[in-house]
Amino acid sequence: MEQQIPSFLLRNDLSVLLDLLVADGYQLHGPQVRDGAITYASISSLSDLPVGYQDQQKPGHYQLAEDHNKRFFHWANGPQALKPLLYPAREVLWQAKRNASGSIQFIVPVQSFEKIAVIGVKACDIAALKLQDQHFLQGEYVDPGYQARREGLLLVAVNCSYAASTCFCVSTGDGPSVESGFDIALTELDEGFLVAAGSEKGERFLTRLPLQNATAQQLDAATQQHETVAAMQTRRLEPIAVGQLNDAREHPQWQDIAERCLACGNCTMVCPTCFCHHQNDELVMKGDESQHIREWDSCFGESHGQLAGFQVRDTIKARYQQWMIHKLDSWQEQYGRSGCTGCGRCMSWCPAEIDFVAEANIIGGADE
Amino acid sequence: MDRKVTLAVHKFSSCDGCQLALLNMGTTLVELAERVEVKHFAEAGVLEEDAQVDVALVEGSVVTAADEQRIQRVRNNSKYLITMGACATSGGIQALKNLAEDPESWTAQIYPQPEFIDSLERSSAIKAYVEVDFELWGCPINSQQITAVVTQLLSGVVPWDDREKLCIECKRRGHVCTLITQDAPCMGPVTRNGCGALCPAFGRACYGCYGDASLPNHSGLAVRFNGLGLLPKQVEQRFTLIHPDPDARLPIGNSDKQRHREGQADE
Numbered sequence: 001m002e003q004q005i006p007s008f009l010l011r012n013d014l015s016v017l018l019d020l021l022v023a024d025g026y027q028l029h030g031p032q033v034r035d036g037a038i039t040y041a042s043i044s045s046l047s048d049l050p051v052g053y054q055d056q057q058k059p060g061h062y063q064l065a066e067d068h069n070k071r072f073f074h075w076a077n078g079p080q081a082l083k084p085l086l087y088p089a090r091e092v093l094w095q096a097k098r099n100a101s102g103s104i105q106f107i108v109p110v111q112s113f114e115k116i117a118v119i120g121v122k123a124c125d126i127a128a129l130k131l132q133d134q135h136f137l138q139g140e141y142v143d144p145g146y147q148a149r150r151e152g153l154l155l156v157a158v159n160c161s162y163a164a165s166t167c168f169c170v171s172t173g174d175g176p177s178v179e180s181g182f183d184i185a186l187t188e189l190d191e192g193f194l195v196a197a198g199s200e201k202g203e204r205f206l207t208r209l210p211l212q213n214a215t216a217q218q219l220d221a222a223t224q225q226h227e228t229v230a231a232m233q234t235r236r237l238e239p240i241a242v243g244q245l246n247d248a249r250e251h252p253q254w255q256d257i258a259e260r261c262l263a264c265g266n267c268t269m270v271c272p273t274c275f276c277h278h279q280n281d282e283l284v285m286k287g288d289e290s291q292h293i294r295e296w297d298s299c300f301g302e303s304h305g306q307l308a309g310f311q312v313r314d315t316i317k318a319r320y321q322q323w324m325i326h327k328l329d330s331w332q333e334q335y336g337r338s339g340c341t342g343c344g345r346c347m348s349w350c351p352a353e354i355d356f357v358a359e360a361n362i363i364g365g366a367d368e
Numbered sequence: 369m370d371r372k373v374t375l376a377v378h379k380f381s382s383c384d385g386c387q388l389a390l391l392n393m394g395t396t397l398v399e400l401a402e403r404v405e406v407k408h409f410a411e412a413g414v415l416e417e418d419a420q421v422d423v424a425l426v427e428g429s430v431v432t433a434a435d436e437q438r439i440q441r442v443r444n445n446s447k448y449l450i451t452m453g454a455c456a457t458s459g460g461i462q463a464l465k466n467l468a469e470d471p472e473s474w475t476a477q478i479y480p481q482p483e484f485i486d487s488l489e490r491s492s493a494i495k496a497y498v499e500v501d502f503e504l505w506g507c508p509i510n511s512q513q514i515t516a517v518v519t520q521l522l523s524g525v526v527p528w529d530d531r532e533k534l535c536i537e538c539k540r541r542g543h544v545c546t547l548i549t550q551d552a553p554c555m556g557p558v559t560r561n562g563c564g565a566l567c568p569a570f571g572r573a574c575y576g577c578y579g580d581a582s583l584p585n586h587s588g589l590a591v592r593f594n595g596l597g598l599l600p601k602q603v604e605q606r607f608t609l610i611h612p613d614p615d616a617r618l619p620i621g622n623s624d625k626q627r628h629r630e631g632q633a634d635e
Contacts, residue, residue: 284515300536314583352591353592
């Protein structure tokens, strides 16, 4: 679809878009303040959105502050965005039942196909979604659950007007503004939004919105905002060539990290592109029924490296290497690009305050 | 199978909370009773302490000379012995006495007639005395752990010992991290999962009742606790709240017994 000149929507008319989405059968999902963080969950109206909140982030720290502005989306991100929605942390893949005759019946759960519209998706998370799509939909085997949920998804993206100190999407080429992969994109200005369609699906809603022609002043303000946010990002992940980190496994910095790293797995759990999982069978006490469960797993956990009878990664150092080398280095051979989209979550939610970007730059040799 | 699998539940020094996790199973308890024959479970009113059983669930720590004798009998009478809860797996909160420099003065401070107290110098985990086949950690354990271990045994498979860190389950459940947002001294990064991240679900920091996860980095977490403003003594207390015995961090197996014997030889 061709890029169009965006139109302007008054601030409170965003509710018209929400109403149209609901009328079209979409459940609304969006950011809100819960337990001191921006989290995505069901919303019913604009009043659920985190108006006037801003996140202060640095490695190992996340605080919400009340901001003087009255914007809906003047924050960077929270611990999760789209991943739990499309790739649930726990999912029943199939059930087995033993009948009275002794035969076993396998039951695949019916995949729900709910229409969900996510309001306020950031560029780093759209970029991460593309990688998850690649993994779950474009390989040799398609994940049917992910596919069903993905088809029902409508994305209302928001270009960032604020960057946390942990943000570095400019250096990964994934933000702060969205370029593709959304249905509708918003640029939030003080008095309202610049609105653009990114798909036919999105365009159908735009034609029914009370839009005005955007003024040259508004377009300038949007450009200015983009440049300001990009300039706010002082953190920068230097380019890493294929094999560059893998060839640096003897670098002393790995051991330094291993002494600080708690191998708690939080970085992988909040990473919007991590997709590792394990599978287990859970039996009911009667013994005639079991559920085959898939759960998020982490390369920092014990089960991830446990092969038949032995552990392939039995030190924190080996596990940290697996995480960083896969994410930034070998991912490129696997998926054609790095697995990092610059959201910074792995740093903010790290209890050991490890600065993933700084460490990668040291091991990659950028800081020498 | 010609006969039902037999089960016994034995209690040593404990609060009975883990036995309650069994009794709280609801309809699952009825289903359990249909699949196994419960030979001994005092809390449920079934008494045959010296019955030979396939599986013994043991709650509580060893703190008296009588306990010392009885745990040997339980071991000899059981094919598969599972310890349940902090007391049985690590000595429990009562193992605080193991840290006391003058334990006898404690007795005098607590009891009006301390001469009636007849206990060992230490509160010890069951594995300090006999071989343990499987451990259920937690203070208390929960019903899901019992269901999982029993159903796996009845299916003829080795139970899965999940030593994953609590953080992983906490994130799966979508809880917001108390350490990162509240500066709370959460033990999750070193603690074994099994509770389903119960405390963080209510905005509370984990206090480590499930004991150590695999590959715990205690010193790394202690550094962060120092950074939160906890004094070294407070950090130590945080780490030893539920599992005060330093030996509690030993893995199960022969090495434990070896170490215990060596410890006794030193005495």
